[in-house]
Amino acid sequence: MDVKFESWKEIIKDENIVFKKTKVLTDNVLSYCPGCGHGVAHRLIAETIEEMGIQDQTIGIAPVGCSVLAYEFFDIDMQQAAHGRATALATAIKRLYPNKFVFTYQGDGDLAAIGGNETLHACNRGENIVIIFINNGIYGMTGGQMAPTTLEGMVTSTSPYGRDPQMMGHPLRITELVAMLPGTYYVTRQAVHKPANVRKTKKAIRKAFENQQQNKGLSFIEIVSNCNSGWKMTPVEANKWMEENMFKVFPLGDIKVDGELVKEL
Amino acid sequence: MAKFKGAIVIDIEKCKGCGLCVEVCPQKVIELGNNVNTKGYFYADVIKEDCTACENCVMVCPDTVITLYKAKLEV
Numbered sequence: 448m449d450v451k452f453e454s455w456k457e458i459i460k461d462e463n464i465v466f467k468k469t470k471v472l473t474d475n476v477l478s479y480c481p482g483c484g485h486g487v488a489h490r491l492i493a494e495t496i497e498e499m500g501i502q503d504q505t506i507g508i509a510p511v512g513c514s515v516l517a518y519e520f521f522d523i524d525m526q527q528a529a530h531g532r533a534t535a536l537a538t539a540i541k542r543l544y545p546n547k548f549v550f551t552y553q554g555d556g557d558l559a560a561i562g563g564n565e566t567l568h569a570c571n572r573g574e575n576i577v578i579i580f581i582n583n584g585i586y587g588m589t590g591g592q593m594a595p596t597t598l599e600g601m602v603t604s605t606s607p608y609g610r611d612p613q614m615m616g617h618p619l620r621i622t623e624l625v626a627m628l629p630g631t632y633y634v635t636r637q638a639v640h641k642p643a644n645v646r647k648t649k650k651a652i653r654k655a656f657e658n659q660q661q662n663k664g665l666s667f668i669e670i671v672s673n674c675n676s677g678w679k680m681t682p683v684e685a686n687k688w689m690e691e692n693m694f695k696v697f698p699l700g701d702i703k704v705d706g707e708l709v710k711e712l
Numbered sequence: 713m714a715k716f717k718g719a720i721v722i723d724i725e726k727c728k729g730c731g732l733c734v735e736v737c738p739q740k741v742i743e744l745g746n747n748v749n750t751k752g753y754f755y756a757d758v759i760k761e762d763c764t765a766c767e768n769c770v771m772v773c774p775d776t777v778i779t780l781y782k783a784k785l786e787v
Contacts, residue, residue, distance in 0.1 A: 452761040455719040458783045463719075466770040466780040477775055481753065482730030486774025642736060642771035682730040 469493045471502055473522050478513075482682025484672030485514055487639040488581055491649045492550070493521060495656055505548040506540055508533040511561075512554035513588045514581070531562025534569035537576045548659055550577035555596040556586045559621045563595075566621065570665055573630025577655045578667045580622070583674035584693060591677035595619035598696055603677070618696050622669040623712050626702040632664030634703035638671045640686040644699070651701075664706070671697050715785040718765025720758060723777040727755035733769035733778065742769060 471493035479485045496505050502523055509517040511530040518525035528536040533551040541549040558566050558580050569576070585603055586592040592605040596618050600609040610618075626634040633655060637648040648670060655666030671693050675685035702710045720741070727749065733756055734742050745757035765782035 451758055452719075454717075454761055455781075458717060458719040458781045459721065460781070463781040463783045464779065465718075465765060465782040466767060466778070468776040468779070472776065476726050479774065481728035481774075482732055483774055486776065487772065490776050640772070642768045645771040682732055683735050686732070 469497045471497045471522050473520055475519050477520060478516050480674075480676045482673070482675050482685065483513070483587075484583070484639045484670065485581060487645055488552075488579065488648075488670050488672070489517070489520055491639070491645070491652050492552070492579065495649065495652045496523065496548075498653070499656060499660075501548050501656070504546070505550070506544070508537050508540070508549070508551040510551070510553040510557035512557045512586075514552055514554060515588070517552055531557050531560070532565055533557065533562065534574070534576070534578060535565045537578075538569055538572070538574045541574055541576050545575075548577075548656060550579060550656075550659075552579045553581070554587070555580070555582045555584065555594050559595045559619050563621070567625065567628070570625040570667065571628045571630045573628075573632070573664045575659055575662055575664055576666075577652075577659055578665065579652070580667065580669045581672050582669050582697065583672045583677070584618075585674045585677040587674045587677050591674070591679075595621075596697075598692060601692075620697065622667065622697075622702060625667050626708060627712065630665055631667055631703060632706050633658050633666040635667075635701045636669040636671065636697060636699050638689070638694075638699055640673065640689060669697070671699070716765055716782055717785050718763035718783075719761075719781045720763055720769065721779045721781070722756055722758065723779075724749050724755040724757075725751075726775055726777045727753060728775055729753035729755050730774065731756070732772045732774070736768040736772050738766060738768065739764060 505523045507525045509527040510533045537551045584596045593603040638644045658666045673685040675682045739762040741760045741763045743759045770778045
């Protein structure tokens with residue numbers, strides 16, 4: 448440990464620790480780009496699991512996408528699903544082990560495009576699982592192609608002149624879509640770019656896991672995130688761009704709480 | 713009013729130099745330095761001892777490389 452300042456030496460003691468890396472995350476270095484929102488989302492889930500004391504009762508489902516290696520980073524039981532099929536796999540696991548906590552961790556390509564079918568039907572059946580949906584409006588892992596959630600006019604490698612809704616359709620707001628289904632119990636959209644938003648997101652994740660504990664039904668948490676590599680920006684610029692553009696199409700806040708819509712759709 | 717003093721320790725080998733902590737620190741305690749770690753990233757470095765343990769940096773750090781300490785100031 449490298450301590451730079453004299454006055455810090457007396458503070459840096461184990462009894463003064465107010466924040467350190469949770470034990471539910473492994474020591475592996477995350478495979479994400481610098482500044483990626485995935486890291487914070489991972490940490491929040493891991494901290495929730497640690498605080499609830501359910502490390503040995505939780506089963507996570509990793510998707511295909513940037514977070515395909517999520518099982519390397521969480522020190523819990525994980526299963527990796529075929530592309531888009533995380534919610535289907537979660538359904539099976541939850542039905543076989545009804546006392547375990549099951550969550551899926553999916554990106555927008557996995558959940559909204561390839562797995563759109565599975566997601567809608569799992570939500571419609573109201574499986575008692577938690578779905579964490581990271582929305583960055585782009586296919587990050589494969590090199591920044593257009594995703595269903597890509598904004599109008601946004602330049603990606605497969606929409607080099609910007610997304611034209613006439614030809615390529617409109618951004619898919621799947622969170623609003625699943626909120627309309629009677630099977631979902633808690634639907635919310637959060638972000639992790641600022642300390643205040645991070646705290647709110649953590650509360651939402653905690654609520655989702657508690658809903659599952661009480662057999663309330665399906666909780667769906669969208670986390671609007673950045674993809675600074677895909678958007679070709681620095682992490683700080685990407686967060687600013689996200690605030691100015693993404694939040695217009697994907698406004699933050701609760702959409703459905705305790706099975707009741709709390710927002711006009 | 714009780715005053716608190718904070719201290720942070722950054723795991724420089726795991727830091728990727730994204731600079732998000734630099735942006736949110738109200739005391740401007742952290743800065744991206746001129747040195748690189750073994751992965752080649754310009755890691756975040758502590759330049760002042762004005763930390764108040766507000767927890768902003770540990771909240772936004774994607775790689776959870778910051779450990780935060782907090783102690784009451786004895787006046």
